Amino acid sequence: MVFNKGKAMRKPLLCLKGLTKAYPGVLANDDVSFEIGEGQVHALLGENGAGKSTLVKMIYGLVKPDQGEMILRGQPYAPSQPSEARRNGVAMVFQHFSLFDAMDVAENVALGMENPPPLRDLAQRIRDVSEEYGLPLDPTRLVGDLSAGERQRVEIVRCLLQDPKLLIMDEPTSVLTPQEVDVLFKTLRQLSAEGTAILYISHKLDEIRALCDEATILRGGRKIATCDPREKSSRELAELMVGQILTPPEKPDRPLGDVVLQVDKLSLASNNPFGTSLKNISFSLRAGEVLGIAGVAGNGQDELLLMLSGELTAPAEQVRLKDKAIGNLGPNARRSLGLVAAPEERLGHAAAPDMSLTENALLSAAERKKLTKYGFINWRATDAFAREVIARFDVRTPGSHVLARALSGGNLQKYVIGREIELDPDVIVVNQPTWGVDAAAAAFIRQALLDLAGKGAAVLVISQDLDELLEVADSFAALNEGRLTPVRPAKGLSVEEIGLMMGGAHDMHPAHEGSA
């Protein structure tokens, strides 16, 4: 491969020496040193909380290190704010975009520049740069109408216009379909070949092995290793990252039972101009089956969960649970009948942040666990249930009196999913069950869902993590722009097929457009 110039020829671009940053109660970075060469694609690998974000924030001037120094092209480099970093040729694309939906592409780009040229010149430059790097982008379109992949292009083009020497990318592929990932990688390789170094943050090992020349692995704030990711297997990298041996989840063989959940031409008009509406969604789910629904964020996942949990209602016949039409019932009525859900957002949706775990147990368990009588709450029984969930799902907490917001993401997620599983449902719907959760907790949650399916419950997993879906799902479908593809058996699906299912409507017009 042309872009891989080999280590020996590289001049160092940025040297990090002994960077240390402490926050109250936690050492976010502890004596981290490594080098990034000119034109190198350097991976920064680690779990949530390993210190990746803090490290790049120091490089980008958002955080000041307590100790250590940085040397950029032979000069001491200590940016006090991002604009100083940008002047020195360091640019960053954040995981969460900072774009205004109601403005067009050129206006958004101008907002992020120090001295933006007149909009007309800027539009031309955006066209030039986006074509040069294979990132087609129309500067006059409203950002609110763009897909996640296109929004990311806006951010990248904004960086490229400043002609950076080092481009930092934080989890760039988490919002992309496999095809969009290919496009992005092509761009990054081109940039690398032209001498721009890229610091690529990810926890997706296959991507890193495909793209990067060198990888630095962080764990618990410390550098564990710097290595050539191509010389390691994904599994070796994962174990370096996690610090323990990982076992893939067991998928018990089980016979599929009768259809328990039937969704028939479910539609929803979105009342938010930039929200997604659901169009004619139909599928059925059998007892013991795990159905995975893939899709890039913002294609109707949240809306689908709300319509299944009962937070949004529909004509009764559009959702059937066993023999009952339940589309018009609210969340508690559905829970009583055996349908439970765990939304994506843990804090604020699946749990109230300022309430204790005991109080949060009541949120969804009141009906099925009979925790109230004439509306009066049996706090003792509620607390016993909370403790049971904590014990069974290995939630690390000093006790059930702790506020939900005091728990780490992974622990709270275990609690929330555990709470729903302990309700012994016939159907469980989960959205992004392991988002932002460390690998050990993620494996635990997936196993718990599979065990539940093994006991005869139907499981619907909505997720953006393809690896997760392929690990747990028996059957597979994808959401794009509010439409659901036909359900296919998960076995034997190739990543290309999945990508086409996921991305269909973005780049090519799907055949079923007319049916809406």
Add this chain to the structure above:
Amino acid sequence: MIWLEKRKEPSKFWRIANPFLAVALTMLAGGIMFAMLGKDPVAAIRLIFFDPIFSETFGSYSRPQLLIKSAPLILIAVGLAIGFKANIWNIGAEGQYIIGALFGAGVALLFFPQPGWYIFPLMVLAGAFGGFLWAMIPAILKTRFNTNEILVSLLLVYVAEKILAAMALGLMRNPDIPGFPGSRDLRRYEAAHNAELFAGSGVHWGVVAAMIAVIFAYAMMKRHMLGYHVQLAGQAPRAARFGGVSPTRLVIICLGISGMLAGLAGMFEVSGPGGQVRIEFASGYGFTAIIVAFLGRLNPIGIVFAGLLLGLTYIGGELSQMMLQLPSASIQVFQGMLLFFLLALDFQTNYRLRLTRGVRT
């Protein structure tokens, strides 16, 4: 440089300490204000906060007055606090208070001069219903058309005041004394009189109702699903939806409860201490109750103490008017300062002031 730093958890200490601190600061600022008016600040503060209870000369008059002034404040504030916890802001308790009084007095005047044990209970029901009805206007407008309940309930206070004036001058005017505005004196109509239950104690049915409301509200907030849903909706609206709370239902319930209690307070006032429907019947209890609710930390027990304190300022205000010729507005300034200091101090339950040198790292 001074930085404001958000606390990881709201400070429990300041939550409890702030009401006391706010009272102390109000006394201090009030003292300065009195000094600027040329009065002896120490004497004025003493007159407002201590003499109504401890003075030998005024005590026997003032002590029962304390319950009479505090009961409506507590009754209204308990209802408001439930709504405030759910982020449903009924600012118009004053209006519901007036309409409740008009409904209660209306029933009494309809039956006049018949005797009957059932008349007073009917007035209680009518008062509660009147307040409820007036609160349903912002409730239904909010659930139907998503209007802002703060504005609608507040503006309806002025409508209620106009209705009150019209009633005092027209429909409800006492026909036996031509030329004077105001209804018959209900204190002279035995079947409708909300009399003192124990002579010289100041305890009337409104005080009993306030105590019952406090107990019910406490039980509801701690032990009942409805109280749980109220807190959930206030803290995390999306989680409340997930838990099956219907926002529409909650708006109706919260505005309904607070309207009902305000209406009750108005009815007990008009049939007892107030005595008659007069143009100047409304004395701001509905607004002062907002201060009571916050000062009591939206907690029914806390509201009892806050209600007594603000009741005290009413009586002390009257005393200081009499004894020191302080302007009558000064007591409103006093009450306003109390809320102002409390809200300002509450900032530090969630934030911490930090003094640092140079750039924050």
